[in-house]
Amino acid sequence: MPELPEVEVTRLSFAERIAGARIDAVLVGKPLRWPLGCEVRNLLGQRVLAVRRRGKYLLLDLSEGLLLMHLGMSGSVSFGGSLPAAGKHDHFDMVTSLGTLRLHDPRRFGAVVYASGEDDPVAQKLLGRLGVEPLSEAFDALGFHQLLKGRKTAIKPLLLGGQAVVGVGNIYASEALFLAGIRPTTKASLISKPRAARLHRAIQDVLVNAVAKGGSTLRDFSNAAGEAGHFQLEAMVYGRAGLPCRVCAAPIKSIRQGQRSTFYCATCQKP
DNA sequence: CACGGATCCTGATGGC
DNA sequence: TGCCATCAGGATCCGT
Secondary structure, three states: OOOHHHHHHHHHHHHHHHOOOEEEEEEEOOOOOOOOOOOHHHOOOOEEEEEEEEOOEEEEEEOOEEEEEEOOOOOEEEEEOOOOOOOOOEEEEEEEOOEEEEEEOOOOOOEEEEEOOOOOHHHHHHHOOOOEOOOOOOOOHHHHHHHHHOOOOEHHHHHHHOOOEOOOOHHHHHHHHHHHOEOOOOEHHHOOHHHHHHHHHHHHHHHHHHHHHOOOOOOOOEOOOOOEOOHHHHOOOOOOOOOEOOOOOOEOEEEEEOOEEEEEOOOOOEO
C-alpha cells in the first residue's frame, strides 16, 4: 500500500498531533523485517520532536535519537488516544503522553529501527543510498536525464529501484509512464532529453495529485487517523488489464517486469 | 558495478 | 473450516 504519497499522507495525519509527546511504553509484537536495534527502555522518557519523511521511510526525531519506520508492502500506521487492544498483526505500539502510535503490518515486510541519528551506520545503511526526493528542488529534469543515460535497464524497474528517484512504487511507476507516454519496457538509456523531461514532470504530477487526494490504495489504505484514500478511482492503467484505455480505448496491457506487474497502453505509450 | 532473480510473510481470490 | 495456485503497495541479498 505505501508508496511516497501514502507515507506522506500518513505523516501529515499524525505529525502535529504527536509532536512533543513523551514516550511512556513500547510494546513489540512479532519480528518485523529488521530488529529494533535498541532496548525498549532506551526509548522511554524520550520526546517525539517531529516526524519527517525520506523516500518511503518515516523519520521520528526523538530527543536523543531517531526512529525509522517503514510500512513495507502491507503496513499502516494509526495514532490516537483510544486504540483498540493490539491484534495479531499489530507489531509495534508506542504509548505516549499524547496517544498511541501503532504499526499494523500483516506481511511484516515493514520495520521500526532505532538509530542515534542520521549519521548512525544503522541509519546510513537504510537511507544512505537513496536517490533524490521527487518533490524537492534537487529533482531536476536535466540531472534525471543524465542519470537515465547511464542505465541499460528498462525504465519501469529503474523507477522502482530508488536510486534515480525515491518514493515511486509499483502503482505510480505505471501511472507516471502512462502520463509521459513512455512504454515501461523502454531502455532508460534510450529516452531522449524531452521525453525524460516529460517523465520528470509526470512523476511529480502523479505524486502531488495522489498526496492531495489523500493517498491511493487498491484495497484498504487509510491514514493514521483512519481516513481512506481515493486514488484508485482515477488510476489510468494500474490494475486495468483488458479494460479500455481512458484516452484511446485500446485494451490496457499487463506484463511482468522483475517479478512485478506493469500496466500500459500500447497505443498511447511509445517505445 | 549493473543487472535479474530469489526471498522474506500473510491474506485474498479464483479455479477446480 | 476444501485445496491449491497465484498474486499483492517493498527492498535486500546473491549470483553472474
